[in-house]
Amino acid sequence: MKKETKNYLVSLSCAVLLALLIGAVIMLITGHNPLEGYGALFTGALGTPRGIGNTLYKAAQLCITGLATAVAAQAGIFNVGGEGQMFLGALAACWVGASLNGQSPWLVIPLCLAVAAATGAFYAWIPAVMKVKMGISEVITTILMNTIAIKFCTYMANGPLKTTERGVNQGTASLDKLFRFDKLIPGSNLTETIFYIAVLTFLVWYLMTRTTAGFEMKLTGQNPRFAKFSGIRAERLAIIGMLISGALCGLLGMFECFGLQTRFKADFSNEFYFDGMLVAMIMRYKPVGIILMSLFFGVLKIGGITMQSRTGISSELILIVQSIIIFFMAAEDGVMQRLRLRRAARGLVRSAGKDGEA
Amino acid sequence: MDWSTVFSMSTLVNTVNTATIVVLAGLGCLLTDQVGIMSIGIDGMMTAGAFAAVMGSWLCGSWLMGIVFALAAGLLFGLFYAVFVVRFKSDEFIIGVAMNIFAVALTTFMLRSIPGQTGSFHPATGTVTKLPAFTLTLPGGTPVTLSLMVPLSWLLVAVCWVMMYRTPLGYWLHASGEHPESLRSVGRSPERMRYLGSLLCGLLCGLSGAYLSLGYLSTFTENMSASRGYVAVACVIFGRSNPLYVFLAALLFGFIDTAGQRMQGVVDPTLTATFPYIGTILMMVLLAARTAIRKRRA
Numbered sequence: 001m002k003k004e005t006k007n008y009l010v011s012l013s014c015a016v017l018l019a020l021l022i023g024a025v026i027m028l029i030t031g032h033n034p035l036e037g038y039g040a041l042f043t044g045a046l047g048t049p050r051g052i053g054n055t056l057y058k059a060a061q062l063c064i065t066g067l068a069t070a071v072a073a074q075a076g077i078f079n080v081g082g083e084g085q086m087f088l089g090a091l092a093a094c095w096v097g098a099s100l101n102g103q104s105p106w107l108v109i110p111l112c113l114a115v116a117a118a119t120g121a122f123y124a125w126i127p128a129v130m131k132v133k134m135g136i137s138e139v140i141t142t143i144l145m146n147t148i149a150i151k152f153c154t155y156m157a158n159g160p161l162k163t164t165e166r167g168v169n170q171g172t173a174s175l176d177k178l179f180r181f182d183k184l185i186p187g188s189n190l191t192e193t194i195f196y197i198a199v200l201t202f203l204v205w206y207l208m209t210r211t212t213a214g215f216e217m218k219l220t221g222q223n224p225r226f227a228k229f230s231g232i233r234a235e236r237l238a239i240i241g242m243l244i245s246g247a248l249c250g251l252l253g254m255f256e257c258f259g260l261q262t263r264f265k266a267d268f269s270n271e272f273y274f275d276g277m278l279v280a281m282i283m284r285y286k287p288v289g290i291i292l293m294s295l296f297f298g299v300l301k302i303g304g305i306t307m308q309s310r311t312g313i314s315s316e317l318i319l320i321v322q323s324i325i326i327f328f329m330a331a332e333d334g335v336m337q338r339l340r341l342r343r344a345a346r347g348l349v350r351s352a353g354k355d356g357e358a
Numbered sequence: 359m360d361w362s363t364v365f366s367m368s369t370l371v372n373t374v375n376t377a378t379i380v381v382l383a384g385l386g387c388l389l390t391d392q393v394g395i396m397s398i399g400i401d402g403m404m405t406a407g408a409f410a411a412v413m414g415s416w417l418c419g420s421w422l423m424g425i426v427f428a429l430a431a432g433l434l435f436g437l438f439y440a441v442f443v444v445r446f447k448s449d450e451f452i453i454g455v456a457m458n459i460f461a462v463a464l465t466t467f468m469l470r471s472i473p474g475q476t477g478s479f480h481p482a483t484g485t486v487t488k489l490p491a492f493t494l495t496l497p498g499g500t501p502v503t504l505s506l507m508v509p510l511s512w513l514l515v516a517v518c519w520v521m522m523y524r525t526p527l528g529y530w531l532h533a534s535g536e537h538p539e540s541l542r543s544v545g546r547s548p549e550r551m552r553y554l555g556s557l558l559c560g561l562l563c564g565l566s567g568a569y570l571s572l573g574y575l576s577t578f579t580e581n582m583s584a585s586r587g588y589v590a591v592a593c594v595i596f597g598r599s600n601p602l603y604v605f606l607a608a609l610l611f612g613f614i615d616t617a618g619q620r621m622q623g624v625v626d627p628t629l630t631a632t633f634p635y636i637g638t639i640l641m642m643v644l645l646a647a648r649t650a651i652r653k654r655r656a
Binding site: 026030078080130134135136137139140141143144145146147148151152154155158159274277278281313314316317319320323324326327330331333334335 | 396398442445446447448449451452453454455456457459460462463464466467470471584585588589591592595626628629631632635636638639642643646647650
């Protein structure tokens, strides 16, 4: 293992443990038993087949959203708008799917996949072009576009595209049974979509670590000036990164609606994208790291729900713990540098002292 | 539709009221912009301020304590941001976005565990005292009620302008962002100026949050800043870092927001709620296009 990776893993473990410790302190302050809280968390996520299914599914979701953030970030553009891309991709796929109810799934599902990916990519392309051609900060535009997309989709699902089925009070028309992704573990959220997600994960990993484009992205991410002088077209790369990122988000939206929801519902996502984005930030946009960290965060997320229902500790605590990990990891670089400088300075003083004696 | 309801006195008042949220946050963002920090985290500072204000007002039974709490929360978040960005030299985007998520999670967690409520704050005992408001009678005879924070925000715009362009402190702040080395050569620490900028930003965002939860509305709801912090950042970009222009940009945002609400009879309210965000993005595109045209001419 490289020394850099090793150091990083040590820091990361410290950050995670410290953050969990802070979480425990918060539990104590609010009058709960931390052992009970974390106990409920881990048994809830890993204790039953249903829990394991939910955890795996959550991890898959985090993995895709994390990779979506990473692909863009490596190419030098920060996609905070995945939530909006996900909503639009889901709505478009559900609309196309439901209007083709009764057709062959071999025709409809690939079509819907294409529609979801294209819609998400298109919605990501707009801020990418604004960034590259006009220099408008993509962080601001993407986050504002989230609100626009979510409100628009909510309007469509409760207005023009609202289902006419009786007894269903929200969402678009339901999808044909043949189009839906079935559950793998009864009672859990784990659906067949996990296979699609596995393929996508492999493709993105391959792109980021084994292709020229991935290498160029890495170079641009590390040192934009060097990348520019070595002939990499950073602007084109940024747009490509954003298109892939948007397509991934659109696809995830479709998986969610074709799997669990069986139709588009305006409340299908509980800010999924931001959870994945946090994972990507913690792992510094490294694909393998994101895949592994998704599993851990999946446990936290799903366990958090059990923790809330069993002990009454609000599951928001998990989000607090996650953001604290980011703060630690973001400070890590600076702190390490300081420590190294101080050690070097002390070494200098010591050697100067020895010279004096001699 | 009846356009007279869109262009009326009450629209103007509403515009000013809505804009004040963004004006205060925008001034904060402006100051960090001066010291060379991109303030992505102001949305979180506003959320924290809004929550602290409601808690202060409810616990102590006075709006003044609400403001004190909000200022303290803002200051704390501003310091937090500065420590990471200035001292540890962390990525502003990562810290900013993480701080916004953190603030929403923390306030939601506290809302659910201290008063034990979900969604928004409705106390069973005690009341949330709102900021004082005063009523003016305009020449047309229409009475208008404004929160105290509204004229205060105008005053702050003026103070900010004077400080930036007429005092040494303003130049030092600016220099710490533009030319830190020249500031160092006259014996001033750019790092200290950066801390100052970020702390002032925290205070102003705390005020903005207090106005949001105690003036504009009278309760705290989960995630109540609704990305207005990002709108404030956009207003600073659009206002090219001049307090007066930032103020005008915020007013424009307030107007689009209000006009959207007035059109709810014709357009679905869910759709009109997107107008201010679309407007903000269009504002930024227009500015960029204008700059590009000027560059081509030059």
